[in-house]
Amino acid sequence: MNALIIAAVLLVLLGVSYQSGFAKSRGLVTADGVKVHSRPQYHGSYSALWTMIPALAVLLLWFWFGAGITRSYTVGLLPQDVLLSLDQTGLNATLTRINALATGYGVAGEVAPYEQSAGEALRSFNFLTFAGTLVLAVLAGGAGFVYARNRISARLRARNSVERVIGLLLLACSAVAILTTVGIVASLVTEAFKFFTFINPIDFFFGTVWAPNNAGGAANPGKYGLLPLLAGTLMITAIAMLVAVPVGLMAAIYLSQYAPRQFRAVAKPFIEILAGIPTIVFGFFALVTVGPFLRDFGALLGLSVNATSALTAGVVMGIMIIPFVSSLSDDILNQVPRTLRDGAYGLGATQSETIRNVLLPAALPGIVGAFLLAVSRAIGETMIVVLASGNSPVLRGNPLEPVSTITVSIVNQLTGDTDFTGPQSLVGFALGLTLFVVTLCLNIFALYIVRRFREQYE
Amino acid sequence: MDMLAGKVKVTSQTLGSNMNPTDFVDRPIRLTARDVTVHYGPKQALHGISIDIPDRAVTSFIGPSGCGKSTFLRCINRMNDTIEGAKVGGRIELDGQDIYAPDLDVVELRARIGMVFQKPNPFPKSIYENVAYGPKIHGIARNKADMDEIVISSLRKAGLFEEVKDRLNEPGTGLSGGQQQRLCIARAIAVGPEVILMDEPCSALDPIATAIIEELIDELRENYTIVIVTHSMQQAARVSQKTAFFHLGNLIEHGDTEDIFTNPVNKQTQDYIMGRIG
Numbered sequence: 001m002n003a004l005i006i007a008a009v010l011l012v013l014l015g016v017s018y019q020s021g022f023a024k025s026r027g028l029v030t031a032d033g034v035k036v037h038s039r040p041q042y043h044g045s046y047s048a049l050w051t052m053i054p055a056l057a058v059l060l061l062w063f064w065f066g067a068g069i070t071r072s073y074t075v076g077l078l079p080q081d082v083l084l085s086l087d088q089t090g091l092n093a094t095l096t097r098i099n100a101l102a103t104g105y106g107v108a109g110e111v112a113p114y115e116q117s118a119g120e121a122l123r124s125f126n127f128l129t130f131a132g133t134l135v136l137a138v139l140a141g142g143a144g145f146v147y148a149r150n151r152i153s154a155r156l157r158a159r160n161s162v163e164r165v166i167g168l169l170l171l172a173c174s175a176v177a178i179l180t181t182v183g184i185v186a187s188l189v190t191e192a193f194k195f196f197t198f199i200n201p202i203d204f205f206f207g208t209v210w211a212p213n214n215a216g217g218a219a220n221p222g223k224y225g226l227l228p229l230l231a232g233t234l235m236i237t238a239i240a241m242l243v244a245v246p247v248g249l250m251a252a253i254y255l256s257q258y259a260p261r262q263f264r265a266v267a268k269p270f271i272e273i274l275a276g277i278p279t280i281v282f283g284f285f286a287l288v289t290v291g292p293f294l295r296d297f298g299a300l301l302g303l304s305v306n307a308t309s310a311l312t313a314g315v316v317m318g319i320m321i322i323p324f325v326s327s328l329s330d331d332i333l334n335q336v337p338r339t340l341r342d343g344a345y346g347l348g349a350t351q352s353e354t355i356r357n358v359l360l361p362a363a364l365p366g367i368v369g370a371f372l373l374a375v376s377r378a379i380g381e382t383m384i385v386v387l388a389s390g391n392s393p394v395l396r397g398n399p400l401e402p403v404s405t406i407t408v409s410i411v412n413q414l415t416g417d418t419d420f421t422g423p424q425s426l427v428g429f430a431l432g433l434t435l436f437v438v439t440l441c442l443n444i445f446a447l448y449i450v451r452r453f454r455e456q457y458e
Numbered sequence: 459m460d461m462l463a464g465k466v467k468v469t470s471q472t473l474g475s476n477m478n479p480t481d482f483v484d485r486p487i488r489l490t491a492r493d494v495t496v497h498y499g500p501k502q503a504l505h506g507i508s509i510d511i512p513d514r515a516v517t518s519f520i521g522p523s524g525c526g527k528s529t530f531l532r533c534i535n536r537m538n539d540t541i542e543g544a545k546v547g548g549r550i551e552l553d554g555q556d557i558y559a560p561d562l563d564v565v566e567l568r569a570r571i572g573m574v575f576q577k578p579n580p581f582p583k584s585i586y587e588n589v590a591y592g593p594k595i596h597g598i599a600r601n602k603a604d605m606d607e608i609v610i611s612s613l614r615k616a617g618l619f620e621e622v623k624d625r626l627n628e629p630g631t632g633l634s635g636g637q638q639q640r641l642c643i644a645r646a647i648a649v650g651p652e653v654i655l656m657d658e659p660c661s662a663l664d665p666i667a668t669a670i671i672e673e674l675i676d677e678l679r680e681n682y683t684i685v686i687v688t689h690s691m692q693q694a695a696r697v698s699q700k701t702a703f704f705h706l707g708n709l710i711e712h713g714d715t716e717d718i719f720t721n722p723v724n725k726q727t728q729d730y731i732m733g734r735i736g
Contacts, residue, residue, distance in 0.1 A: 261542060339579035343642065345540055346575070347592040347649055348568035357591065362582045 002130055009134060010055060010141075014048050017145045021047025024152050038158040046158035049165055050148035055141030062133045073125055074098055077118040098122055188436060191420070191429035198423035199224050204430060210393035210404070212413065214424050221423040226434065228395040232310065232403035236385060237378045239314025239399060240321060244378075245371060247318075248325025255326070256333040257355055268330070275323035279383040286316035286388035303400065308390035310399040317384050321374045328370035329363070336362045365449050372446035376439040382407040406431050485512035488653065488683045489534065494548035496529050496538065503529045506548065507709045509702055516675060516684045518694035518715070521704035522730065527687045528576075530704070531655050534685065535571040536564055552653070569596050571653040572646030577662050578638030580630030580645075585622050588630040588641055589613060592649035608648055616644035617674050636667025643674065647682075654678065656686040660693065672697050691731060695719055703727045 025043035028036050038046075074095055075083070086094060094115070100107045101119025103126075111119075152158070196204070198221060207225020216222055251271065255264055291307035294315070298305030305311065336359055344354040360367070390402020393409060414428045489511040496504040504526045511517050519527035529538070536557065538544040550557050557567055569592075580588050589609045590599075599605035609626075613619035618640040622633070630641050639659055646654055656675070660668040675684060675697045688694050694701050695715060702712035703726075711724045722728045 337579070339575055339577050340581065342537065342540070342573075342575055343579040343581065343645075344591075345537060346535065346568060346573035347595070347645065348565045349591075349595050350565055353595050357595070358581050 006059065006134065006137075009138060010052065013051050013055060013138065013141050013145075017051035017141075017148075018044040018048040020145070020149060021045070021152060024149060025158075028152070028154050034154045036154045037156060042158040042162050043152050043156070045162045046156070047145060047148040047152065049162065050144040051141040052144075054144040055137040058133065058137040058140045062129075066129065066133070070122075070126070070129070071095065074118065074122055077121050079114050082114060102126060185436070188429055188433045191426055192433040195423055195426035195430045198426070199430075204427075208395050210409065212424055212427065214413075216424075218422045224423065224427050224430075226406075226431075228393045229404055229406045229409050229431070230434075231395055231397075232389065232393070233379055233405040233407075235310045235397075235399055235403060236314045236317060236389060236405060237375060239311060240317035240378045241371065241375060243315055243318025244321045244325050244374060248322045248374075249329055249367065251322070251326040252329035252333060253355060253360075256330045257351065257359070268327075271323045271326055274320075275327070277320075279320060279381060280387075282316050282320050283383045283387035286312050286384055290316050291388060298400065305400045306390055306402050308388050308402055310389060310401070310403045313385045313388040313403075314399070316388060317378055317381055320381070320384065321378055324374045324377060325370055328373065329367050332363045332366035332370060333359060335366070365452055369446040369450035372442050372449070376442040376446070379442070380407065380435060380439055382411065386411055406435050410435075485515055487511065488513040488553065489685075490551045491530075491533075492549045494530065494533055494546065494550060496526070496533060496547075497545040498541070499543045503707055504533075505707045509709060509712055511683065511685060512700060513683050514679060514681065515700060516679050516686060516698040517700040517702065518698035519685070519687045519702050519704060520689070520691060520694045520730070521710075523689065524706075525704040526707040527702075527704045528657050529707075530709075531657055531685060531687050534653070534655055535568050535573055537573065539564065565596075569649050570651055571655060572649060572651035574639070574642050574646055574654065574656040574659050576658040578635055578642055580633070580638050580641050582629065582631055584627045585613075585630045585633070585641060586626040589644050589648045592645060596649060598648075598650065612644040612648040613641075615647050615678070616640045617670065617677075618644055634667070636663050636670060639663060639667070639671060640674065643671075643678075647678075651682065653683040653685065656684065658687050658689060661689065668693075691719075703730060705730070 022040045022044035024047075025036065025038070025040035028034075075091075077098075078094070082094075083091075097107045097111075098115055098118045099105075099122065101111065101115060102122035104123075198218060204224050205226055207223060208227050209223040209225045210228045211223045213220055213222030255268060255271075259267065287308070291309075291312040294309070294312055295305050295307045340358055340362060341354055344358040349357065385405045385408050389405060389408060391404050391408055391412070392402035393404035396403070410428045410431050413425055413431075420426060487510045490509075491511075492508045494504060494507040495502065507526075507530055519531060521527050532538045533546050533550060534557075536546075538546055546558065552567070552570065556562070581591065583591070586609055589612050590605055593599045593605060593608050599608055610619060613622065618637060621637060622641075630638065633641060639662075643654075643659075659675075660671050663671065672693065675686065678684060679699075686694075686698065698715045700712065701715040701718040703710045703718065703722075703724075705726055711718065711722060711727045718727065719731060722731060
């Protein structure tokens with residue numbers, strides 16, 4: 001409700017200010033007959049910006065400091081003896097109760113008289129501060145508006161000012177993306193370091209046994225060897241690539257070179273829909289269809305295949321990344337200049353000779369880049385492996401048996417009650433950091449290769 | 459008129475002192491086209507082209523952009539087949555054989571009719587492999603020694619061998635534009651074609667590289683039937699013995715280069731040559 005009122009007031013201010021600036025600018029044109037530096041839209045925006053920025057600044061200040069002020073006011077409402085009898089947790093609970101009374105939310109249990117009176121006082125305080133802030137914001141905006149209106153003249157370089165503010169706004173938006181990335185990486189690193197205070201990094205990176213003791217606390221944490229998980233991840237990824245690369249590449253070649261235009265127009269979106277299927281759905285598919293099929297098929301050949309195994313997860317993951325491989329490869333094949341194809345045809349090469357000897361070699365670096373991007377996608381994939389890999393973190397080389405991966409283990413360690421104080425949950429960050437570094441390296445390598453390929457034709 | 463006279467003078471110079479322009483008039487006909495039409499989808503690009511192209515001479519196609527000269531050139535080795543929606547009508551014969559006959563093998567046809575493109579387009583392979591590619595796919599060389607000989611003689615004929623003999627294994631894309639275009643000519647020659655089609659082969663080159671290619675075309679004329687599309691009238695006058703003028707998808711006039719440039723019959727040809735259209 002409060003937020004709505006604020007938004008409505010700000011919108012009204014914005015509209016009035018813009019219109020006023022716009023109208024005044026129009027007046028300049030007709031009255032003076034001088035060449036006006038900026039067009040009316042810019043004067044309108046200039047006025048609107050001068051109104052909004054002070055108003056928003058006041059609101060932001062309240063947003064930052066308001067909670068603290070309200071809290072100390074509420075604490076001041078409590079009688080001295082109550083205050084002394086409460087510890088930190090108790091005080092917080094009482095403050096929450098009073099706040100609930102003030103907002104009319106209702107509380108459980110008996111309401112003490114001092115709570116009742118404090119709640120009522122807080123309610124009027126909240127109303128006053130809200131109204132006060134709003135009035136202050138409107139006053140600040142109004143001051144800015146008057147200032148801007150007085151400055152609007154034929155000479156004012158409103159366009160330049162507005163453009164500068166827009167530039168800053170865009171900078172702020174990209175800063176959000178960058179800072180978030182930096183923040184996530186920083187928290188991964190610091191939490192992983194915390195984990196390494198419990199477990200020796202050598203035991204983590206080179207240990208061959210994964211047996212966390214989830215009930216053991218810090219004294220008896222269990223074993224955290226990364227290698228079984230890494231082996232499982234790599235095995236599933238390798239199987240996925242064995243499925244996705246040939247199928248995806250051939251599909252790309254067919255689509256870009258052989259398919260008639262109408263077929264391509266239908267088939268390409270269909271393949272891309274495959275990329276839009278949620279991975280959890282691929283997980284069901286693995287669990288319900290592919291796993292049992294592989295088990296029965298293995299039995300037919302006299303092999304014992306587990307329904308949930310590296311093979312099941314790998315095959316389904318391979319199907320999932322086919323559209324990545326085929327779509328990227330298709331784009332890259334289409335980037336190969338037509339003149340190269342013509343050159344081969346002009347020598348009397350057949351279509352398949354042209355593709356094999358000219359097109360693919362020319363596109364190879366880009367295609368390799370596409371494969372690497374698909375690999376990093378496969379390594380980080382979670383839902384399919386959670387459902388279909390069998391979750392058995394044991395170091396073994398047989399793809400027909402259950403395995404576990406880094407992502408699955410993160411899920412296992414971080415679901416349920418976690419307090420992020422012991423190695424049992426902190427290991428998630430160490431695993432996440434490992435995963436991050438591996439995929440980052442792959443992506444950098446892939447982008448490097450793709451870029452080198454681009455340069456070849458520019 | 460002075461301008462025209464100048465051009466013709468260039469022509470007779472390039473023809474060489476031991477050859478008389480009239481020698482070419484009696485050359486046997488190699489290619490005949492009758493009522494050739496091309497449609498790209500609903501759009502008609504060529505309207506009934508009929509022309510005879512003589513053996514071992516240079517025939518040039520001139521005309522303003524979009525006049526259909528390149529389109530017609532691409533009909534001669536059926537490169538239009540690779541463009542979706544292109545339809546070719548009429549009849550083109552190479553030595554009396556219909557090249558659009560259903561039982562004709564396009565691969566074989568393109569081995570007999572080589573092509574050089576507007577932009578140099580060496581494959582991203584070594585210089586040696588660029589030239590060896592055609593012989594390889596057609597199974598022309600029996601062994602490595604054979605292949606070496608084909609590559610070297612093709613590079614020689616294209617006037618490139620001396621410049622690249624020490625770096626045959628370096629990528630063909632590392633050469634200069636003019637060298638790349640000569641590499642593409644060598645690549646076309648290596649297959650042993652009888653006809654070489656050139657689609658504005660000098661349009662991406664500087665004047666010096668252009669002069670070298672023109673000289674090369676003049677040498678190649680002794681062994682190959684050459685058809686060249688060019689937007690430069692001076693180039694047509696310098697290198698060709700026969701000239702055909704295209705305009706808006708029609709063949710307006712064709713004949714001996716000297717006649718076309720000194721004594722055009724058609725008003726449009728005259729206007730184009732005088733620089734009034736195009």
